Amino acid sequence: MDEAAIVLLQAxxxxxVATALLDLWTxxxxxxxSVPSLDWALAGRWIGHMRHGRFAHDAIARATPVRGERMLGWGLHYATGIAFAGVLLAVMGPAWRQAPTLLPCVAMGLATVVVPFVLMQPALGLGIAASRTPSPGRARMRSLSTHGVFGLGLYAGAWTASALAGGS
Incomplete structure (x- = not known):
């Protein structure tokens, strides 16, 4: 198997693994x-409206529902987790993929919080970094902790992928 296929499979x-751990955490x-989490159907609704040229909403919950939105949202969620893992694995290189270390995984997990802060939350009508939510500080801390858990999941997932690929 060539290097690109190995990285894809490991990603x-x-x-x-990382996204599933994040889901268990939430x-x-x-x-x-009783901490609320994102309803992935709303993320699917956001994606569903994109095909009609609508990329941002004042309040996604008030937007017209789209067929299959829950499945679209969950697909987006896991595809994003896989893409983030792929970036980490590609950047860190083959030696690291054989023996992953914690710090790059946690750093990547925390860095991924930029995506909801500047892309997803504004597009769903929540403002930059949840600024339009009732408790922006609490929402930001929840996002940071969740993405930190995603980073821990990247570590567990990188080790699982390494083991499956015949690494250490």
Missing amino acids: VVAGI AALRRLA
């Missing part, structure tokens, strides 16, 4: 502490 594994927060 799929690492991205799925489910635990929702169940144990």
Whole structure:
């Protein structure tokens, strides 16, 4: 198997593991502490409206629902996790992919918070870095902690991918 195929396969594994850990974290927060999380159907609605040239909304919850929005949203969520894992794996190189270390994973996880802060939240009508939410500071801290957990998941996923690829 060539290098690009290996990186792609490892990105799929690492991205799925990392995103699943993030989902377990948000489910635990929702169940144990009543902390709300993004309804992925709304992200799917956002994606669904793009085909009609609508990329930003005043309030995505008030936008017209689109067929299959929940599946679109979950697909976007996992595809994004896989893409972030792919960037990390490609940048870090083959030696690192055989023996991943924690710091680059956590750094990447935390860096990914830029995407919701400057792209997704404004497009959904929540403002830059959740500035239009009732508690922007709380929302930002929740995003940072969630993306930190995603970073820990990248570490677990990178090790899983390494093991499956025959690394250390």
